[in-house]
Amino acid sequence: MTRSALLVRILAFVGVVCVIALLFWSQNPAFLSTGNIRALLRHMSVNGLAALGLTFVIVVRHYDLSFPGVASFGAMTMGWLIAVGQPLAVAIGGGLFVGLLFGLANGAMVARFKLPDIVTTIATGGLAIGFSYFYSNGTSISKNFFMSGLLDINDGRFLGMDRPFAILLGAALLGGLILHGSRFGRAFYATGENPVSAYYSGVPVRAMIAAAFAICGLCACLSIVLLVASSGAANVSAGTQLLMPAFAAVYLGSALFGRTSIPATLAGTMMMSLMLNGFTLLAIPYFYSDAIVSTVLILAIAGFDPRVSGAIRAALSRKETLA
């Protein structure tokens, strides 16, 4: 993509964000209050982290449907470790380890044993949900949470930003550096675009796919740490709410910017959180949120598809010539 085309897209994105923000602000002035913007950014941090991990898997042209289940298992593992009195670092480490483990398992099955990604990750996600029931038979865990310092992750501040948002920015910088500023990033994209030619160019294709799945599992568990810190309890269905926003963010972002990338995913997450937050302020019940996200997603994928937009443009120009 040429630089000017990219600039147009960035301007268009900023414009759309401003229009959405103005619309909500006109309905409810509280939308642009500091408190609400901070809440919005915190909400964005949870979904954004999950979407960041998914970005890597989508870049290597695979799918991961296990991360919601894995995140639930990670949340319960962390909750259990805190409840039995382990220090916070160990508990968070335990939760993240679960994500890494499942991610590596997915990666090994898909890359090494050539199992189909969609169904395999659905199965491992189902397994992870089953395991997450082990700790407490499915009841939510919140013992010792208050004393452990976990809640400070949500409430604390870092360089003037809320800590969750600082974590998201840090992860995005690191992810962006890997994906757009290093050899590994080239290898991820090459693996996705043409695995055979990547292989003969010396890219360790299998390792890249496995790494993408591992990053996805790790990020999902990091995002669930933030979610548990903000809600104050770990429960077995904590992860299920990550699925739609993460997919929507990645696909919306790549529809907006023409390519899957870390900045595109962040933009997608931003737009999604903006809308969800706005509709929540307008007192629209929670069960509509998935409907909003999925409608936007379908429209974005269909609308930015070259054939569809081409057809629309052709129809428009035909109308013009007729007139």
Add this chain to the structure above:
Amino acid sequence: MTYMTQSSLDTRSGTPGRAVLPGRSLMRYGFFLLIAVVFVIFALLRPTFVAPGNIHGMLMSASIAALMFLGLTWLIAAGEIDVSFMSVAALANMTVAGLVSSGAGWPLATLGGLAIGAVFGGLNAGLVAWLRLPALVITIASGALAASIAAAIGLGTSISLSTTGFVGGFLDLRVGILPVLALAVAALYAGAWLAQERLTFGRYIYAMEQNRAAVEEAGVPVNRLLFVLFLLSGLMSSLSGVLLAANLSSGQPYLGTSYFLDGLTAVLLGGMALKFGKPNVLGTLAAVIFLTGLLNGAALLGWTDSQRQIVRGSLLLIGVGLVVFARARTRKRHPA
């Protein structure tokens, strides 16, 4: 030189073919043997497993599940995916419950439920078959949309129904311990098996999975076929949702989640029966019966939800692994 390669090819493909013949038929019919073994074990451990009431209950739930997974079987066989089926069923279920509780009769409510299936099937079909958008993401989105509307109809909770109308009357019909529904589903599957095995329709489905571009070049209307498959999946899912409304005499907005893993497991595990890893309707039917029996028997033995969930996940993983393993072996034996 030509002769030599020819003969070496012959010996390579000939000898192992004869050697693994018992293995092949074991793979073809082994799944049915496994079902029989599992059912006998449960019957020995818990005699109530084979009590008429329990068999009737299992047949009812297996029949409804089998309806839901029929369209899915062919979609996966054609190399596509649909992860919205269970949410479409839930939405049809809630639509029926919403319409009936607001005073519309059962015939109208049933039509409404089926219309939902047609709408969502058509939506998936239009976006995936015609616009060639990625099936997984589109069906994730349309499934979430359906699930969200289903929750919205009942404002987040279930709707209980006082009458079950003519659908309930149909579900109550039985011949001995066999529900008429099970006979109807069996007849439907027999018809589907014929369509899959005897009509060009079935050939095209399996050919599409192998090489879609080649099938298109050969003049097969691939898009129209995919459109029909997605529409069928939507309609069958909504039909099972309508039946569930009468069976549970309520609308359950979240009933989809329990069918999600089961649907994929049934299709992939069923693919192991008869066709060496290719999803097929009789395999799906057998796998549905297997899963229903397994989960029912496990409940009678007092397994927890968590253990049953792990069994489901493991079975799906085993199914996928077997499919890939079996395909790799058959392709090696019959190089294309």
